[in-house]
Amino acid sequence: MTHYSVFSVVRNALTGNRGWSRAWRDPEPRPEYDVIIIGSGHGLATAYYLAKEHGIRNVAVLDKGWLGGGNIGRNTTIVRSNYALDGNTQFYEWAMKLWEGLSHDLNYNVMMSHRGVFNLAHTPAQYDAFARRGNWMRLNGIDAELYNREETLKHLPYVNPSKDFRFPVYGSLCQWRGGTARHDAVAWGYARAADRLGVDIIQNCEVTDFLRDVSGSVVGVQTSRGPIRAKKVGMAIAGNSTLLAEKAGIRLPIESHVLQAFVSEPIKPLVDHVVTFGAGHFYVSQSDKGGLVFGGDPDGYNSYAQRGNLPTVEHVITEGKALVPAIARVRLVRQWGGIMDMSMDGTPIICRSPVDGLYINAGWCYGGFKATPGSGWCFAWTIAKDEPHEYNKKFTLERFREGRPIDEKGQGPTPYWH
Amino acid sequence: MRIACPYCGLRDSSEFNYGGDAERIRPDLSETDPEPWLAYVYERNNPRGPHREFWHHLHGCRQWLVVTRDTATHEISDVAMARDAMRARQSSGGRE
Numbered sequence: 001m002t003h004y005s006v007f008s009v010v011r012n013a014l015t016g017n018r019g020w021s022r023a024w025r026d027p028e029p030r031p032e033y034d035v036i037i038i039g040s041g042h043g044l045a046t047a048y049y050l051a052k053e054h055g056i057r058n059v060a061v062l063d064k065g066w067l068g069g070g071n072i073g074r075n076t077t078i079v080r081s082n083y084a085l086d087g088n089t090q091f092y093e094w095a096m097k098l099w100e101g102l103s104h105d106l107n108y109n110v111m112m113s114h115r116g117v118f119n120l121a122h123t124p125a126q127y128d129a130f131a132r133r134g135n136w137m138r139l140n141g142i143d144a145e146l147y148n149r150e151e152t153l154k155h156l157p158y159v160n161p162s163k164d165f166r167f168p169v170y171g172s173l174c175q176w177r178g179g180t181a182r183h184d185a186v187a188w189g190y191a192r193a194a195d196r197l198g199v200d201i202i203q204n205c206e207v208t209d210f211l212r213d214v215s216g217s218v219v220g221v222q223t224s225r226g227p228i229r230a231k232k233v234g235m236a237i238a239g240n241s242t243l244l245a246e247k248a249g250i251r252l253p254i255e256s257h258v259l260q261a262f263v264s265e266p267i268k269p270l271v272d273h274v275v276t277f278g279a280g281h282f283y284v285s286q287s288d289k290g291g292l293v294f295g296g297d298p299d300g301y302n303s304y305a306q307r308g309n310l311p312t313v314e315h316v317i318t319e320g321k322a323l324v325p326a327i328a329r330v331r332l333v334r335q336w337g338g339i340m341d342m343s344m345d346g347t348p349i350i351c352r353s354p355v356d357g358l359y360i361n362a363g364w365c366y367g368g369f370k371a372t373p374g375s376g377w378c379f380a381w382t383i384a385k386d387e388p389h390e391y392n393k394k395f396t397l398e399r400f401r402e403g404r405p406i407d408e409k410g411q412g413p414t415p416y417w418h
Numbered sequence: 419m420r421i422a423c424p425y426c427g428l429r430d431s432s433e434f435n436y437g438g439d440a441e442r443i444r445p446d447l448s449e450t451d452p453e454p455w456l457a458y459v460y461e462r463n464n465p466r467g468p469h470r471e472f473w474h475h476l477h478g479c480r481q482w483l484v485v486t487r488d489t490a491t492h493e494i495s496d497v498a499m500a501r502d503a504m505r506a507r508q509s510s511g512g513r514e
Contacts, residue, residue: 242464253460255438256489301436304466304490309419311432344460400460413459416436 004107023188024195029202029228034058035383036221036230038207038244039237041072042361042368044190045376046236046383048106051197053377054384059199060230062223064206068187071239074338075369076261076295077285078274080117080178081142084133087394087406088347089140094391095374096142096177102373108189110181111288115273117178118156120323122167122279130173137175145174158270158324166322167279180274180285183293186372209247210358218248218357234359234383236375239339240304241362248355252362253344253400255415258303259295259366260312263334264327266290271324282319291334292327294320298340298366300416307337340366345405346418350378350392359383360397365418422497425479437472439463440484440503466490472500 002008002021012019034056037043040063050056063070081096083089103109121127127146134144152172153161159169191201202225211220211227220229235244245252271286284294296316299308313335321328343349343363348371353360361379364371378392388395399405411417419431439462445454463469466489473483482500487493 240466243466251461253462255462255464256466301487302438302464302469302471302489303492305492309431309492311430401456414438415462416438 004109023192024201027200027202029060029062029205029223029225030200031227032220032229033060033200034230035060035232035234036228037061038221038233038235039063039070040067040191040201040203041070041187041238042236042364042372042375042379043234044072044187044194044201045372046234046361046379047199047201047376048190048194048197049377049380050384051194051199054380056384057198059194060228061194061199061201062205062207062221062228063201063203064224066203067191067201068184070237071338071340071368072187072372073184074261074336075183076283076293077180077183077287077369078117078178078283079112079181079370080175080274081370082117082119082133082137082144082173082175082178083408084136085406085408088408089136089142091374091378091391091395092371093140093142094377095371098373098377099181099370100177102181102186102189106189106193108185108192110185110189112181113179114177115179115285116174116176117274117276118152118172118174119276120152120159120169120278121171121173123170126278127171130171134173143175143177145176147172147174156273156275158326159275160323160325167277174273178274180287180293182288183369186369190372190376207244216355218355232357232359232383234361234379236361236379238341238362238364238368241341241360245353245360245362248353248358250353250355250360250397252349252360252397253413254341254349254363255302256304257298257300257340257342257416258305258308258337259298259340260308260316260335260337261293261295262313262316262332263287264292264294264330265333267292267330270326275323277319277323280319280322282316282323284320284324292330298342298416299337303337304339305337306339338366340364342415342418344400344413344415345407346409346411346415347406348375348395349397350375350382350395351388351397352382352386353397365415419492419494421473421475421483421485421494423475423478423481423483424497424499425481426475429475429478433475433477434483435474435476437474437482440470440472440500468495
């Protein structure tokens with residue numbers, strides 16, 4: 001397989017670009033593996049770190065469709081680690097650190113751009129809350145800058161500066177190391193890197209049930225391409241987690257909801273950071289091709305349909321117009337829906353399941369993209385060592401029973417509010 | 419998505435507020451076993467297919483409804499007044 005470098009680009013340019021090989025193989029499933037990972041989003045990252053960090057290379061990643069066709073490609077490209085609750089803070093910062101070296105690690109340009117993430121505050125109380133969050137981040141070694149109204153508007157000249165704005169900008173908290181990454185590169189990068197380490201990526205292979213031994217332990221999976229046995233099975237299929245977990249007799253504290261995202265027609269450089277509107281829920285960045293990539297809240301009802309409804313489209317765009325009036329006449333070119341695992345406290349689950357041999361990675365709400373490297377890294381650790389790493393030890397299934405939910409927004413167990 | 423409110427007729431979903439899983443029943447307040455409370459607070463039905471769920475016609479008649487909606491297609495097959503649906507369930511002896 002070709003190692004990507006400036007030399008391979010030049011060599012292939014001179015020879016008519018006929019020398020490129022496939023980025024990954026398309027193998028037939030073998031009857032047995034050491035580890036099977038279901039889902040090729042966070043699952044690809046998991047397989048890569050299992051092979052790289054733990055030397056477990058007899059691994060298969062199964063996907064029910066094609067690689068990149070699920071949630072891994074349905075993101076708004078934002079990467080950040082501005083979390084304020086113990087457990088989240090350390091985990092997302094570790095994911096951020098992995099992002100920083102990811103292109104070199106994978107030999108694949110994930111186009112990580114540290115352009116800064118601005119969270120706008122619109123009231124003194126919100127500003128105080130951001131100051132507290134910023135302090136918490138800095139105490140944990142994470143960068144955070146608090147800006148008043150004037151400083152914020154200097155950085156973001158396109159944001160509505162009017163005092164008559166229904167929610168005038170009061171200030172902001174910025175994480176400069178945050179930013180964006182190319183929306184699909186993380187899938188291709190992890191797939192290629194995992195494949196090079198010997199991981200089998202098996203597409204169009206839907207898991208329909210688990211294989212169990214007499215003691216009830218999971219010893220493999222039943223798939224649309226026949227049974228495949230494995231010593232350990234990890235599931236990372238956010239959006240559909242509850243359906244598969246139910247087959248193993250586990251009732252996850254998760255609801256599936258649809259979240260829509262949007263891309264505008266390409267325009268000249270305007271939004272050079274990631275900006276979030278704090279009085280509603282709206283986030284926007286601009287892609288390298290010039291399209292404004294933005295989104296808001298989920299539609300707010302259980303759904304597996306991968307498409308949303310128009311009232312939410314109108315709501316999100318209205319918020320965008322309020323925040324950046326200049327985009328009022330920019331046309332929309334793409335819109336899509338993804339199915340989110342909305343957990344009861346807004347925080348993911350990465351742990352051993354109550355069933356031996358089965359490991360769960362679920363509940364990403366709509367924050368899974370930025371977490372991909374950290375999620376895979378921690379899930380691989382948990383599967384390889386049969387115990388959580390320091391960074392994911394609080395992301396248990398038992399935290400609900402023990403009364404230790406990690407509720408970043410303080411919304412309580414109403415999943416579509418997280 | 420439009421919901422056929424028994425009082426108001428076919429109305430846009432933006433007039434309604436979502437209330438979630440309608441199969442969940444609060445334990446009796448004298449219940450001291452934590453297990454039913456754990457289930458009530460944190461567990462929900464999440465089927466791919468027909469889902470019985472509460473909707474509140476907030477910007478209409480303000481009645482709570484139980485809507486049966488397919489989560490894979492968003493198709494609505496049944497709408498009933500929540501009061502009637504709950505009474506029907508009580509007379510049939512709890513969970514359907």
